[in-house]
Amino acid sequence: MQRINKNVVLALLTLTSSVFLLFQLYYYKYYLSPKNGTVFSKRKGSRSGQDRAQWHVIKKFLGLVSSHNVPVYLIDPLVLGLIHKDFEQLSSSSDGVSPECKYFCAPRDFTTFALLDKTWKHEVSLFRAAEKMGFQWLKIQNKDPRLEGMDDLSGTEIPFHYIFKLAAHAIHLVVFYERSGNYVWHGPLRLKQHVDRKFVPFRKLHFGRYPGAYNKPELQLLFIDDVKVQIPKNPSEFIEEMSHSRFLECRYREARAFFQLYPDDASLDAMVFRKKAKTLLHLAALTLNNLGVRFWLSSGTCLGWYRQCSIIPYSRDVDLGIFIQDYKSDIIPAFQKAGLPLKHKFGKVEDSLELSFQREDDVKLDIFFFYEEDDHMWNGGTQAKSGKKFKYLFPKFTLCWTEFVELKVHVPCETVQYVEANYGKDWKVPVKMWDWKSSPSNVQYNGMWPVDEWDDVIQVF
Template sequence: MSAAGLMARINRTFVLSLLIAASSIFLLFQLYNYRQYSSQNGLDALSSKGYLSGKEAHWHLLKRFLGLVHKFKLPVFLVDTASLNLLSQDAVLYRDSQLKEPHCSFLCTHRDFTTFALFGNLWKYDAALLDAAAERGLELLEVHGKDPRLISMDDLTAKEIPLHFLFRFNSRLVHVVVLYERSGKYLWHGPLRLRSSMDRTFAPFGKLDFGRHAGAYDRPELILTTLDGLDVRIPKNYSRFLHEHSSSRFLECHCKEAKAFYQLYPEDTSPEAVDFRMKAKSLLHLASKVLSVLGVPFWLSSGTCLGWYRQCNIIPYSKDVDLGIWIKDYRHDITQAFQKAGLPLKHKFGKVEDSLELSFQGNDVKLDIFFFYDEGDIVWNGGTQAKSGKKFKYVFPRFSLCWTELMELKVRVPCETGDYVMANYGPNWNVPVKTWDWKTSPFNVHENGVWPVREWDDVIQVY
């Protein structure tokens, strides 16, 4: 072969090698980009174990779960906060019939779990659920707990009920939280507490939306829609549900401690005490209705809060119902709304900027509403002595709000109830005190000056 021919052949080989190298680099680059995209969007291919992963795997888990739901007629609905946050009204109304499975945009999120709720009173537990789940390749963990609806002063025992179900498939999870109806016509779920024998690696328990503590919700209206090609029920007003979830924590009253209290201080069952409690219950329900219509959140305060915390009841010698409201939630039509409901204004002390307090007259029971002010590390409400114009300040440590039940009503209390009660009533809060001076008896009362005489007509109004 001539030198020229040899050179031409070498050049062709070099060019071919260069093209192969360039193509290989390009393919590797494309593969890298695809893996990056797949990782970010959950669209991974089959793993080495031969099962789907990413969004596709999660979609198949949901399909298996919903098939199980259909077989057992479980009244479930979507409560997953990440999924509900992704929804828009258009997405809900649009029946997405053209999307090919396993396309998953709403039910598959950045998390490895999806949460549903189950109406406990519309479903009867069936032990066959465990076998049926296994047939679909689903591992099932059941969490049970005591039924608080059956606990009373007379009987502190209660049967156990299912609180949470966790279905797992290839490290992905569907969490089902069971909602039960309580006597206050609201829905309640229990905390997720694992027994020592349970597998604590079964699920990312610390990341779950529901179960860190008990929760309470109003019953939502549900609609059936299609998400990602699957038929699911969701709260019609899911924005409201998400708002409820953000402040859903629920506290049970301490029946055991209340029973111990009544053993030391027997409950007053006189006709007068029974009559007062019935009137106080009626007033509390009416006040809740009025403030709920106005959209004004409130909580049990002072003696009413003490009664719930100490004895799970209204204190019969208190002679009033006490509520707290943040001053930022004050509305100028509150007084008008209560008067329209049949509760005339008894007195108004202070002003919106300082120490506001309203009192309404019920049927032999007074309703006191104290407005609370935020001041750095503490919060406080004010008091005014009508005859002297003296001002008083009641100081509390900062607190958040939780739900509870009192007199068959879902109502808020400070989550840090012990600190709240201790601030107001001191270390002996558990000892009844029937003689109480609002100006000197509270442990957290401080004198706060005197209203200028020129302002008395505005800040001291007694009717």
Template sequence: MSRISKNVILVLLTLTSSAFLLFQLYYYKHYLSAKVTFFPSFSLLNIILAIYLPNILSFCKSRIGFDGTQWRAVKKFIMLTSSQNVPVFLIDPLILELINKNFEQVKNTSHASSTSECKFFCVPRDFTTFALQYQLWKNEEGWFRLAENMGFQCLKVESKDPRLDWIDSLSGTEIPLHYICKLTSHAIHLVVFHERSGNYLWHGHLRLNGHIDRKFVPFRKLQFGRYPGAFDRPELQQITVDGLDVLIPKDPMHFLEEIPHSRFIECRYKEARAFFQHYLDDNTVEAMTFQKRAKELLQLAAKTLKKLGVRFWLSSGTCLGKILLVSNKNVEDSLELSFQGKDDVKLDIFFFYEETDHMWNGGTQAKTGKKFKPGKCQLHPS
């Protein structure tokens, strides 16, 4: 039901209630006033107002916020994407956190039974963030034109496709990374996710090139795009939020927990090519088989540790020097797990320990039993 029709219904209800109230007053004045002499003339009016006024005010109050800038911008954006069959899903951290806190209530809310109170999309903010898997977008240019026809001012951010950097003939091909569509004072940030070979989703860095108007939106307040990011491919579900049907990650909490650790470090393709030009790549069957099995073992370890809730990252094993800890009698500080994969592929897993400003892992010298501890290194797992 459109906003206009809802306002018409509100007016009709108000007029009907007023007419009924006047009829009751007329009836009281001409038929009951002579009989009920002990009842003050204004008491019936007070009783009627006490009965009907709270309901009218409650209905009016419940509609407050639905005409707000944020809600209208989100509604119009969802109408736009739905008309073009563009499967966007909500990834806004603020809204997802609110939904997660009331997840059972929201999950069981249908469009028909949706409360008229605006609790989520009316929260004050500059942006609402959605995402899209690029391979599912069939009509990008048509969508862009339609958005502008609906009143949005849209900014498109593109950059070179890093997946093609190692192929000279394709290097430089540009892909869309971010869309920012502004309606009056509120903006929708559409993060474009691309598939990577490790079966995860990647988004690029939002770089402000020379032709971009720095005053278009407060770019510093964007939640995504300060650096490239990588996320697990989320399973989606549709829910009704503030009367709007939206897709969200089926496990909102997991997606929110990924955000602080989503920073993606791209392979340095130019340096890698220079290295292999100087030191020829080993393309033998034996070497290729080892690489494949090593990758499979790493993926298995990461998947297993993830199920256990253990953060997993690659460590170089070098940490700017070591400190001898002669007095340390702990065994677990140098605990190491080794796993034997297929055909002598070995994986070593070390345990790191968190301090207030750094992480460290211990080591024990096999021959002497002496303890070593990496010096104060700032580790930033990505």
């Protein structure tokens, strides 16, 4: 057999390597070609090719949704934080031309946008177009909690999140839904078994670990890094809202099991009370929200929400909690202006403050103010006829949103611990005979009010 010339072999290897390199360059150029809208600009200030690449992915995504009339808006906290620093300058700029890629080129693995569900139709054409542009996409869906209730626990599945990935950057699209409490809500990001856990770094996503509740957004159109995009009108306010957005659903399954053991009171008196209590709760929420005062469902009202998704008909009042640092002197006149006269005022701002409002022959509203110690929180109680003081101890807690009687309202996130502190381990069993001085599991005697202070700390109207 004739001996193969070494020079021929070397030439063939060189040719093969060159063809492979050209193929790689062609493939790279194809995905970053002008027809796909992703040519790198020669703008100054871009940190690296990777930073510029993510800007092009964002621009490409916005072009995709715009061509399909899908009105998304930016909710990425990192980018919004950068925008907030230059908000006035960006708001006054009409063309958005920037000498550098300052906002969308900030290093990160993904950029987050939001979409109001009612503003678009779930069109297959959008996802087909995304695939043609080189995107891989993933839909995460789950049951619609808005359809759940005492009579139906089989909510239909709806989209909660979409992920669009191109090269090394991903777009996280969070779907918001309107709820009956006049707010918007997004669901959790729960991966099903068949989903590729390595598709994106899911643990780094800002939205999805918990469901979230937000006020309906006001949007503003800006030109940012040569890209036109909608953002929340007040970026810093949205970022602050995001940090306290965690949402807890009412536990309808547990509530239905509760009513199987303890049938609901369907009497006329019970229905009338629930209607009045709901009206009172809405009025109290409106009044406190207008003052900018945080509050939450407390005592029997919180127990009713958590145990049976309803107002307890024999409770005879509505109970709210407020942190003492959120107290405002406008609270009493605001409620009186709303048609709720003060029934009693016990304690003082420095110690055991408690307010009660009630119209004649109507449901009573009790507001308990909570004080924080090193390892617990507490609210006070006062016996008017004796001047005795009482203290109710709770483990420290944070606040979450929920929906109750068609109202977006706060409850303690650590609800079980909160309820058990007040009602003990047997909180699932109804107790109709209740003494506020001795029945609670967390009550302590706290001394006496000095007689010379009674006129100030024990006021009954």
